[in-house]
Amino acid sequence: MIFELLPSSLFYLLFATLTGASVGSFINVVVWRFPRNESIIAPSSHCPKCNVNLLWYENIPVFSWIFQKGRCIHCGAEISVKYLVVEITTSLLFLACCYANPVNFDNLSIVVLIAGWLYISILLSLAILDLDHFWLPSSICNFGIISGILFSGIIGFIQIDLSPFLLIFQHTLAAICGFLFFRLLAFVGYRIFSRPAIGDGDGFLSALLGSWLGIYGLAISLWLSIYLAGLFTISGMMLGKIKPGQVIPFGPFLAIAGMAVWIFGNDMWLNILLLNFIV
Numbered sequence: 001m002i003f004e005l006l007p008s009s010l011f012y013l014l015f016a017t018l019t020g021a022s023v024g025s026f027i028n029v030v031v032w033r034f035p036r037n038e039s040i041i042a043p044s045s046h047c048p049k050c051n052v053n054l055l056w057y058e059n060i061p062v063f064s065w066i067f068q069k070g071r072c073i074h075c076g077a078e079i080s081v082k083y084l085v086v087e088i089t090t091s092l093l094f095l096a097c098c099y100a101n102p103v104n105f106d107n108l109s110i111v112v113l114i115a116g117w118l119y120i121s122i123l124l125s126l127a128i129l130d131l132d133h134f135w136l137p138s139s140i141c142n143f144g145i146i147s148g149i150l151f152s153g154i155i156g157f158i159q160i161d162l163s164p165f166l167l168i169f170q171h172t173l174a175a176i177c178g179f180l181f182f183r184l185l186a187f188v189g190y191r192i193f194s195r196p197a198i199g200d201g202d203g204f205l206s207a208l209l210g211s212w213l214g215i216y217g218l219a220i221s222l223w224l225s226i227y228l229a230g231l232f233t234i235s236g237m238m239l240g241k242i243k244p245g246q247v248i249p250f251g252p253f254l255a256i257a258g259m260a261v262w263i264f265g266n267d268m269w270l271n272i273l274l275l276n277f278i279v
């Protein structure tokens, strides 16, 4: 079948790694320019300090940063290690998508692979924007929600054993539930603290997870995100890195949980969740 691929094929793994690094480079552009209201397509990449347009060999993901030792070759300005980290992370996540086990879809289809890449890229961009600016742009969230529902339909259409309409229905419903869950949390939070405790963006991001993961995947990723955020906050406070009352963006935890559920599937997390209840 043309929609199937062998995840162990070296060519695909290399292709996934290189594509991931290039998309990571694009994500770096998006998260830099989007908050500054700059166009994502034009002008071409330039150094923010000396404004010189980057040459082709300064634009090679991962390698350029390493060979230039994290500095602009024109003015010597430092290039944040964040660029390198984002490119390597995207590369590894794209590779992991080759072995992903998204519960509602067949994990061997090339369409699922591309869908996973898009999903991971959107989540990564949102996580970085929330970390840097406490901002989950609704335009990116909405794009993510629509593409999640659209891909559910396409994947359902391609795979004989799945009904596209049922999948679209399930994933739309999950998106609505994801959004309403945070509306409810926001309402309860407002009643308790008398001030907005949860940003609107978290609701949109939660809807995005629902549109890609379905209702069970959404429930598991919400649990996982709360768990991760709790763990992070407690250990941060114990180490003295987080002060009481400090605002911590929740988006990155939702994004990490959403990626983890896509890559490892529902069952593994469900077992861990049940184990937690028993112990």
Ligand SMILES: [Zn+2]
Pocket: 047, 048, 049, 050, 051, 052, 072, 073, 074, 075, 076, 077
């Ligand atoms: Zn420069």
